[in-house]
Amino acid sequence: xxxxxxxxxxxxxxxxxxEEIFVPRERDERMLxxxxxxxxxxxxxxxxRPRLARRRTPSVWQHWLPLAAAIVIAxxxxxxxxxxxxxxxxxxxDGTVDVIDALLMAKEVQRxxxxxxxxDQKIDARDAEEIxxxxxxxERGPWAEEAE
Amino acid sequence: xxxxxxxICWVLLVAFVETITAHGAFAVYEVYVDSGSKALxxxxxxxxxxxxxxxxxxxxxxxxxxxxxxxxxxxxxxxKNVIKLAAFRVDASEQLPRxxxxxxxxxxxxxxxxxxxxxxxxIEAAATADGRKIAxxxxxxxxxxx
Numbered sequence: 365x366x367x368x369x370x371x372x373x374x375x376x377x378x379x380x381x382x383e384e385i386f387v388p389r390e391r392d393e394r395m396l397x398x399x400x401x402x403x404x405x406x407x408x409x410x411x412x413r414p415r416l417a418r419r420r421t422p423s424v425w426q427h428w429l430p431l432a433a434a435i436v437i438a439x440x441x442x443x444x445x446x447x448x449x450x451x452x453x454x455x456x457x458d459g460t461v462d463v464i465d466a467l468l469m470a471k472e473v474q475r476x477x478x479x480x481x482x483x484d485q486k487i488d489a490r491d492a493e494e495i496x497x498x499x500x501x502x503e504r505g506p507w508a509e510e511a512e
Numbered sequence: 513x514x515x516x517x518x519x520i521c522w523v524l525l526v527a528f529v530e531t532i533t534a535h536g537a538f539a540v541y542e543v544y545v546d547s548g549s550k551a552l553x554x555x556x557x558x559x560x561x562x563x564x565x566x567x568x569x570x571x572x573x574x575x576x577x578x579x580x581x582x583x584x585x586x587x588x589x590x591x592k593n594v595i596k597l598a599a600f601r602v603d604a605s606e607q608l609p610r611x612x613x614x615x616x617x618x619x620x621x622x623x624x625x626x627x628x629x630x631x632x633x634x635i636e637a638a639a640t641a642d643g644r645k646i647a648x649x650x651x652x653x654x655x656x657x658x
Contacts, residue, residue, distance in 0.1 A: 463555065463556040466598070499596070500585050501596075
């Protein structure tokens with residue numbers, strides 16, 4: 365801001381800085397008392413105990429709630445991070461469950477490996493068949509509407 | 513007397529034709545997969561009738577021993593004009609078919625008389641015995657029309 369733009373304002377501000385404002389002592393103390401009363405803690409008036417002793421002790425639920433919340437969150441993360449049936453069935457990791465995954469599973473089963481896709485607690489040829497059944501399901505594509 | 517007999521025969525013939533057309537026509541369509549020189553261990557195709565006139569009734573297996581069993585399909589495709597077929601074999605390459613082979617047959621009903629389905633086939637997957645993807649060609653023909 366340049367001086368020539370607001371000469372009057374500048375002059376008035378400079379004059380204000382030099383001018384002494386008299387505040388009577390009583391008014392000053394009254395004002396300070398009111399400020400102290402406003403910001404003072406209410407318990408300080410009724411209690412003489414030290415400040416730390418006046419803090420409330422946390423209740424049991426306050427103590428255990430964060431831990432319980434952490435356990436629940438960890439459980440949810442584990443639950444949703446579990447591989448889905450589709451992810452388990454996509455053996456060649458090409459993003460689609462198709463008959464090639466069924467073929468690979470059948471070969472795994474032949475070698476005594478594989479995974480329990482149909483959740484029957486057994487790893488056998490039925491797991492490969494389950495993948496093939498998943499692969500031919502009509503609901504899994506836009507052609508489902510064509511069929512309706 | 514001859515005249516009456518002729519009329520009765522004509523009426524019976526008309527009634528027979530009417531009965532046949534009222535129930536629609538039935539046909540068999542054969543699904544072929546051509547894997548060229550490579551051994552076909554697995555295939556997955558999506559087939560649908562663009563005209564929407566055919567209703568799939570049942571699915572039969574194919575010709576080569578490896579694919580004689582009916583392929584996998586969704587039972588919900590029955591009475592519809594779209595189906596996905598898939599089959600796989602874990603046999604050794606030597607026992608798997610090569611070239612153009614009939615892998616399945618579709619038994620369909622065409623309720624509308626004179627209508628003719630127009631089949632479209634999309635290959636969704638095909639692989640050799642070791643699970644490697646291969647490019648194949650697929651086609652659908654009416655039985656005895658290939």
